[in-house]
Amino acid sequence: MDEKPPTLTERRKAATQLELAHAAARLFTDRGPDATTAEEIAAAGGVALRTFYRYFRTKEDAVAPLLTVGADRWRALLAASDRSLDPLTAIEHAIVEALSPTDDEIDGAHWMRGLLRAGADDPALMTVWYRVNRESEAKLHGVIAELSEPAIDAVTTRLVAAAATDAIRVAFETWAETDAPPHGPDGPAALAARNFRRLSAGLRDA
Amino acid sequence: MDEKPPTLTERRKAATQLELAHAAARLFTDRGPDATTAEEIAAAGGVALRTFYRYFRTKEDAVAPLLTVGADRWRALLAASDRSLDPLTAIEHAIVEALSPTDDEIDGAHWMRGLLRAGADDPALMTVWYRVNRESEAKLHGVIAELSEPAIDAVTTRLVAAAATDAIRVAFETWAETDAPPHGPDGPAALAARNFRRLSAGLRDA
DNA sequence: CGCCTGCATGGCACGTTGTGTCACTTAGGC
DNA sequence: GCCTAAGTGACACAACGTGCCATGCAGGCG
Numbered sequence: 001m002d003e004k005p006p007t008l009t010e011r012r013k014a015a016t017q018l019e020l021a022h023a024a025a026r027l028f029t030d031r032g033p034d035a036t037t038a039e040e041i042a043a044a045g046g047v048a049l050r051t052f053y054r055y056f057r058t059k060e061d062a063v064a065p066l067l068t069v070g071a072d073r074w075r076a077l078l079a080a081s082d083r084s085l086d087p088l089t090a091i092e093h094a095i096v097e098a099l100s101p102t103d104d105e106i107d108g109a110h111w112m113r114g115l116l117r118a119g120a121d122d123p124a125l126m127t128v129w130y131r132v133n134r135e136s137e138a139k140l141h142g143v144i145a146e147l148s149e150p151a152i153d154a155v156t157t158r159l160v161a162a163a164a165t166d167a168i169r170v171a172f173e174t175w176a177e178t179d180a181p182p183h184g185p186d187g188p189a190a191l192a193a194r195n196f197r198r199l200s201a202g203l204r205d206a
Numbered sequence: 207m208d209e210k211p212p213t214l215t216e217r218r219k220a221a222t223q224l225e226l227a228h229a230a231a232r233l234f235t236d237r238g239p240d241a242t243t244a245e246e247i248a249a250a251g252g253v254a255l256r257t258f259y260r261y262f263r264t265k266e267d268a269v270a271p272l273l274t275v276g277a278d279r280w281r282a283l284l285a286a287s288d289r290s291l292d293p294l295t296a297i298e299h300a301i302v303e304a305l306s307p308t309d310d311e312i313d314g315a316h317w318m319r320g321l322l323r324a325g326a327d328d329p330a331l332m333t334v335w336y337r338v339n340r341e342s343e344a345k346l347h348g349v350i351a352e353l354s355e356p357a358i359d360a361v362t363t364r365l366v367a368a369a370a371t372d373a374i375r376v377a378f379e380t381w382a383e384t385d386a387p388p389h390g391p392d393g394p395a396a397l398a399a400r401n402f403r404r405l406s407a408g409l410r411d412a
Numbered sequence: 413c414g415c416c417t418g419c420a421t422g423g424c425a426c427g428t429t430g431t432g433t434c435a436c437t438t439a440g441g442c
Numbered sequence: 443g444c445c446t447a448a449g450t451g452a453c454a455c456a457a458c459g460t461g462c463c464a465t466g467c468a469g470g471c472g
Contacts, residue, residue: 214440215438215439215440243427243429244428244429245428256430256431259431264430265428265429
């Protein structure tokens with residue numbers, strides 16, 4: 001990969017973006033997105049309103065980096081996974097590995113739950129969650145298409161990407177409604193793994 | 207069902223709402239949502255701007271009725287379907303029946319393709335499509351939960367609802383990118399049916 | 413060292429979105 | 443013919459998101 005984040009300016013930009021994302025997440029979970037103005041987020045991040053809109057297209061978009069970081073790591077793991085596995089199994093392994101190990105991601109899980117709960121009664125915030133999932137699905141589709149034998153139907157790979165994204169999305173949404181710890185048997189990783197098994201079984205344990 | 211749409215006022219309201227929805231769909235597909243103001247939609251529908259916002263929460267929401275009508279009928283068919291079938295099969299039968307028969311729905315399919323294409327390069331419009339799908343998924347979850355044996359895990363029914371919604375969403379999105387007729391072998395109904403078979407097979411034809 | 417080009421930022425003005433409020437009209441029951 | 447309720451319209455307003463230009467700061471060149 002790139003060992004050199006070239007200009008020092010770029011690191012400052014990335015830091016500012018994360019700063020704004022965290023400020024937005026805190027304000028959103030506290031009073032809700034509706035009661036938060038873009039100017040407040042900008043002030044909390046130490047930039048002017050105009051600058052805020054150079055980082056994010058909309059007010060709610062500010063939290064998107066916090067929602068994508070997990071999926072990005074997961075997809076990277078998948079792209080480097082064993083080619084001999086069938087796609088669904090490879091995806092399951094990658095997601096378990098991406099979520100289960102402990103690291104500073106607990107922080108990410110904390111934000112995730114707060115934001116999902118806040119989004120439950122705010123359509124605009126929920127929209128970001130869905131947009132993030134859809135973009136993740138599109139990127140995932142690319143990885144899966146490259147991972148599978150070349151002759152696979154594009155609709156099939158698309159469906160696999162959609163179903164896999166849903167398995168994880170449902171896992172997170174279900175977990176966010178509970179108070180279960182992020183790494184227990186009712187955490188997102190365990191729920192996601194169970195969902196993948198259900199998908200493999202043709203959703204037939206109903 | 208209700209044979210009496212009680213007050214005549216309500217029929218006028220419904221008519222106005224449809225009028226606005228069609229006006230919005232026409233303007234959106236013509237010049238794109240960005241280049242269309244809410245005031246133009248209101249004028250095209252024959253109401254004042256303030257009245258427009260009494261019908262729809264946002265500008266893009268105006269097309270939502272055109273996107274939900276198909277899913278609503280499909281869900282009604284499913285709720286009235288045979289209890290002895292397993293859920294996934296019942297869902298597949300319902301969607302084929304809801305989409306395949308010919309009626310004035312061709313009009314709806316026409317709008318659908320135009321709006322999906324317009325939404326491809328307009329995030330705000332795509333947002334409506336996601337929100338509609340999410341609400342459809344939530345309602346579908348209720349129907350499935352009632353359709354299944356009572357002791358079924360809530361996560362499972364949720365996953366089934368999500369996967370089924372995706373099977374249809376992917377079918378529509380795939381079809382919208384082509385010029386295939388809505389009722390041919392590459393139409394949304396046929397694609398959706400194939401996707402359901404893939405789901406039943408555990409996504410294993412990869 | 414002084415200059416100059418590029419880039420991130422801030423300030424300002426502006427059109428648009430979406431809402432609160434009040435006054436006007438019309439539907440539908442007494 | 444009257445009355446209450448509801449849909450409608452006009453106006454004012456906060457907030458959103460963008461275009462434009464000026465400022466400050468980095469690094470390369472004479």
